[in-house]
Amino acid sequence: MSKLIGVFGGTFDPVHNGHTKIILNLLQLISFDEIKVIPNGVPPHRASIGSNNDRLKMVYLAFQGINQISIDEREIHRKGPSYAIHTAREILNEFREDRIVWIMGSDAFSEIDSWFEWEEFIDLVNILVMARPGSKIDTTSKAQSLIKDRQVADIGLLEEGAGNILIVDIDPVNISSTQVRKNIGCGEGVGDLILEDVSDYIEAGKLYTKNI
Numbered sequence: 001m002s003k004l005i006g007v008f009g010g011t012f013d014p015v016h017n018g019h020t021k022i023i024l025n026l027l028q029l030i031s032f033d034e035i036k037v038i039p040n041g042v043p044p045h046r047a048s049i050g051s052n053n054d055r056l057k058m059v060y061l062a063f064q065g066i067n068q069i070s071i072d073e074r075e076i077h078r079k080g081p082s083y084a085i086h087t088a089r090e091i092l093n094e095f096r097e098d099r100i101v102w103i104m105g106s107d108a109f110s111e112i113d114s115w116f117e118w119e120e121f122i123d124l125v126n127i128l129v130m131a132r133p134g135s136k137i138d139t140t141s142k143a144q145s146l147i148k149d150r151q152v153a154d155i156g157l158l159e160e161g162a163g164n165i166l167i168v169d170i171d172p173v174n175i176s177s178t179q180v181r182k183n184i185g186c187g188e189g190v191g192d193l194i195l196e197d198v199s200d201y202i203e204a205g206k207l208y209t210k211n212i
């Protein structure tokens with residue numbers, strides 16, 4: 001029987017409670033067999049942000065213990081830019097019988113038409129968009145016209161075909177990595193924003209102390 005596989009990519013710099021909460025909420029709403037969390041690779045010269053290794057380790061800490069989650073390291077280890085379309089093609093080749101759903105926040109979806117080979121990408125997978133506080137999709141944007149043409153209302157349709165867009169209404173969580181980095185840079189607490197294990201990791205490595 002074919003499986004329903006979610007893909008949740010991001011920079012996770014660092015991973016925060018918004019990431020984990022929305023995924024836990026989604027798992028209550030939709031019976032994913034698996035959600036692959038895929039941290040992207042970032043160029044080494046971006047020294048002011050967490051290294052590939054640190055971001056990956058924090059992602060493992062944050063999602064540990066959630067059964068349906070697997071951490072997928074392919075983009076971290078792949079040379080060159082982490083383009084979603086390359087990852088999608090690879091995963092589709094590996095899981096030929098299964099349905100792939102790309103999971104993203106409304107801020108990421110708003111900019112979908114800037115993604116590398118985005119037109120091919122949106123035909124390859126189904127996309128699930130979660131509302132994010134402060135990120136309404138502009139009514140004149142390409143993203144909005146894609147919603148008009150491709151939005152489906154039925155979660156069940158995610159299990160069929162590709163090229164559909166589902167907007168899910170889950171409790172919005174007003175947390176961003178930018179906020180976390182800012183707080184740490186200013187010496188403010190991050191208690192409610194990230195998990196304790198992630199916070200301990202950041203503290204031990206003195207990460208983000210220069211990011212204001």
Ligand code: ATP
Nearest residue numbers: 009010011012018104105108132173175176177178
């Ligand atoms: P930054 O503040 O550095 O831009 P971020 O908080 O957006 O980071 P990312 O790792 O870039 O975190 O996000 C990965 C994915 O998770 C994206 O699709 C993004 O839209 C989504 N996402 C992150 N935080 C939230 C949130 N609070 N609510 C809904 N979606 C979110």
